[in-house]
Amino acid sequence: MVDALPSVDTIWEWLECVPDPEIPVVSVVDIGVVRDVAREGGKTxxxxxxxxxxxxxxxxISFEIEKELRSRGLQDFELRRKLSPAWTSDWISQAALAKLEAYGIAPPSAAGGPSRCPRCQSxxxxxxxxxGSxxxxxxxxxxxxxxxxxxxKCI
Amino acid sequence: MQQDALFEYLLRLGDNTLVLGHRVSEWCGHAPALEEDIALANVALDLIGQTQLWLGLAGEVEGTGRSADYLAMLRDVWDFRNVLLVEQPNGDFGQTIMRQFLFDLWHVLVLDALQASSNTQVAEIAEKALKEARYHLERSSDTVIGLGDGTVESHDRMQAALDLLWPYIGEFFEPDAIDLAAQENGVGPDLSRLEAAYREQLDRVLKQACLTAPTDFFAHKGGKTGFRHSEHLGHLLTQMQWLQRAYPGASW
Structure with a gap:
């Protein structure tokens, strides 16, 4: 038997392939802007x-996600804006924090400022x-x- | 809350951020230092983003199909519901920063209260905007203190800015029928309680900034009701709206 639709887990994996447009070393999932993938009937x-x-x-980001899902053959889906709970830098994944630093962007820190220089670690x-930019x-x-x-910034 | 009163209430929130956002964006490329230029542009961007949320919701509540863009670009002066403070010209850098501080302090208090709004959509937008407003307040209060307690020149300019803008604070806290309807329905806060917190925090910052608050409590009014805007708003709109006025419906 063959499933008619890709699983929710599979869709999460696809979304992990969509880079953040301004910081392409991390994905839109890494940065915490994708909050949920769910099914309503046959619709994702x-x-x-x-x-x-x-x-x-x-x-x-919405455009890139739509493009990715369509390129994978998903037809029936909807992107919804979810404002609450408001985005926080705490949602950036651990792996992404390291990628940010390697890319030259100091990751957020609760102290209110970077802990070290991303280039020389001073x-x-x-x-x-x-x-900033x-x-x-x-x-x-x-x-x-x-x-x-x-x-x-840590927010 | 009646839909038409809620629409008016949302216009006030959205027009405040729209008009101040546009004013602040006028500094883009002109600020005294590159870092300040970037900071002002980013503050403007946050405010315009919040405007899209407030005016978007206002359009939904109104229910006649007017979008956030339509409400921003195709209404005339008398339909705007922002307080008079935010339409005041930029003046020098000190005046811009003082205006920002006086607004940010109010903005944080009102958004914090709106998080508990009986209207879920209002509460959600407030929760989002509050994080940004707190960051703005941190910068504007630090800068008011830095300049007020700076050189003789910077101190005098900040004192002049405070004296000039002081009569515009009162409008925030003077409730009218719309504010009272919002309060009765649990949509918006009790403005008199916000005023006490505002005055207390304001005094604390002004003291650190070595600035003296005027003792006169006269307040200019007429912005949030739309009864009488200052002449400055019309000039601002001619710049902000010219493209949609010259080429209605233009998009790209």
Missing amino acids: IVSITPTYSGCPATSV QDLERISQF TPCKAQWRCRACLEPFDYF
Whole structure:
């Protein structure tokens, strides 16, 4: 017997192949914006939450997810916006935190600032701006290697 | 709560973030330092994002098919329901930061209260926006303190900004029929309770910033009711809305 529809687990695996449009080393699942995959009858419902309410990547993420699911042959699905509970940087997976750092973005830290320079690991750091190149990041600089770097804001 | 009153209430929330978001975006490419430019643009982006949520919900509640974009781009001055503070011109950097601080402080208090709204959609948007507003308040209060307690020049400019904007605070807390309807139905908070918390936190920051609060409690009104906006809003709208006015329905 053959199932007519891919399992929910399979769809999660497909979604793990969709990169975040602004930080392509992590997936939309890694970053915690895909909140749920469920079935309503024969229809697949994918719930997505924005990181920041004005994040321009949100519409691109929806587009990329739709493209991925269609390319896998899934026809009957719907993307739903889910606002609550509000996105938190705590939802970024452990594996993704390491990938962020390797990519040069200091991962979020409850201390309110990066714990070390993602390039040289020095802890002698200074904040340049509470905001950065995207809504989810702030600008910091390492006083040891003098390189500025992005820090993923902890919210 | 009656649908038409709820629509008005949502317009107030959405128009505040829309008009302030547009004002702040006017700094893009002009701020005194690159880092400040990025910060202001990001604050504007958050506010415009929140506007999409509030005005989107307002359009749903109204039920005549008007979208968030339509409400933002195709209403005229007298249909806007933002408080007068947010439409005030940017002035110098100090004036912009003072306006932001006075707004952020109110915004955090009101969003925090709205998380407990009897309307689930309102509560969900408030929960989302609150995280962003708290981050904005952290920056604007730090900057008010830094500039107020800075050089003689920066202190004098911040004091002048406070004196100029002071009469616009009162409008936040003066309830009218819409505010009272929201309060009675558990949709919105009791504004008089918010005012006590606001004044207390404001005093604390102003003290750290070495700034003196005016003692006059006169307040300009007419923004959130739409009765009388200041002349500045019309000028702002001519810039913000020109594309949809010149090419109605244009999209890309």
